[in-house]
Amino acid sequence: MERLVDKVVALVACLPALAATARGTVGAAVVVALLAAVTSASLVEVLRGSVRLVPPLLCCALVCVLPNSAALLGVAACDLCFVASLEGGRARLAPLAAPVALALGWCVGAEGSVVLLAVLGAVVGAWLGLRAGVFECRDRDALRTRDELRAAELSLAEKNRELLDAQDYEVRLATLSERARIARDIHDNVGHLLTRAVVQAEAYRVVHSGEPAEKDLAAVALTVREALDEVRASVHDLRDDACDLSVQVRAVVERACEGTELAPTVRVEAGEAPAAVASCLTAVAREAVSNVLRHSNARHVSVELVEHPGLWRLTVTDDGTTAAGAPGSGPGMGLASMEERVRALGGTFRVGSGEGGGWTVFASVPRSGGDRRRT
Incomplete structure (x- = not known):
């Protein structure tokens, strides 16, 4: 106008x-x-x-x-x-x-x-x-300045979210690592002492068989055995609390690629999982990334773990031209070990060439698999 x-x-x-x-x-x-x-x-x-x-x-x-x-x-x-x-x-x-x-x-x-x-x-x-x-x-x-400011604002907000996620990840990783350390210390130290106390109490009870002290020693042995059971239950609870797939898988991939030229991309949409499932999927991710480092000339590896209503799905893909664990020379111990772990939980395991080249490792574990084995 x-x-x-x-x-x-x-x-x-x-x-x-x-x-x-x-x-x-x-x-x-x-x-x-x-x-x-x-x-x-x-x-x-x-x-x-x-x-x-x-x-x-x-x-x-x-x-x-x-x-x-x-x-x-x-x-x-x-x-x-x-x-x-x-x-x-x-x-x-x-x-x-x-x-x-x-x-x-x-x-x-x-x-x-x-x-x-x-x-x-x-x-x-x-x-x-x-x-x-x-x-x-x-x-x-004015419009260009407004758009640039808006883009900068969105970029800062995205970086802020990334920093907060990274902070939460580090805090969660430190918390779970400390829980795992406490569980190991209790199992290795307190559990060992209580086990020895149970053995000693039973030995003294046998030595003083038929004497008035036998019943007292049996009561002591029973009490110490109950304490040992409680300690074991606490250790298992701590280990189960430490089974955060998001933290464990990221930590495993970052440690495997640290100091190498392989650039990892990790996307995890999963939270808590049974100890057996977490141990299986973490081991598969670790072995798959190790295979990429040992047998492939890839520069990038993508690790994706998604939790679905009925299963957990893990996919590891690289961009190399040399297959990581190519089937031409027969299945290696690493592939066999990964498959055994997944099959033991009733899951599915496949390896082969990816759609865009490279090598793909696929593993899925049903939710019912978490109840098959307790550690």
């Missing part, structure tokens, strides 16, 4: 020169000049890029044929200045066509009064065009 108003004002500024040209009568030259100005103004709004300079430049060239058409150069000057301020570069020279056309019109026979009034209209039109171009550039810059 603002551009339309500017064009109307530029046309009004040209009316005095147009009236001086007509001298009370509307000739064919006036009609042609008016139609050319209106057509040029319309095409400028339709076209895009520097091509928009062509219609107003043709209007300027029309002065060579119809000298009195210089009266409407104010509209062309408006469009030339507007497009030049937007396009920049060599397009900034385009507005010079308006004064050149005015000089040519005066030279080829345009009346002096018409030329002077046309200069006034051209100045008004040029000012309107420059003002509109400056406003348009400012609007574009």
